[in-house]
Amino acid sequence: MLRHTFGTxxxxxxxxxxxxxxxxxxxxxxxxxxxxxxxAIDREAAIDLLIVDR
Structure with a gap:
């Protein structure tokens, strides 16, 4: 459990x-x-980190 928590x-x-x-x-x-x-929220947050030129 500790390993999963640390990694996550x-x-x-x-x-x-x-x-x-x-x-x-x-x-x-x-x-x-x-x-x-x-x-799913973690994946969305990672995508939100992308810098997009506007």
């Missing part, structure tokens, strides 16, 4: 699975994906 919270902060994988000690991104629990 870190993913919410940085929104980059590659940057989350390293401190979690994962060599495979599939492992990081399994150990994080992003929600």
């Amino acid at each position: 919270r870190l993913l919410r902060q940085v929104a980059d699975v590659v940057l989350v994988a390293e401190p979690m000690g994962h060599s495979l991104l599939d492992t990081t994906r399994r150990d994080t629990l992003p929600t």
Whole structure:
């Protein structure tokens, strides 16, 4: 549970699975994906971080 919480919270902060994988000690991104629990709201927030030229 702690591992999932750490990974999910870190993913919410940085929104980059590659940057989350390293401190979690994962060599495979599939492992990081399994150990994080992003929600639909998390995905929307990550998309909102994109800078769009207007």
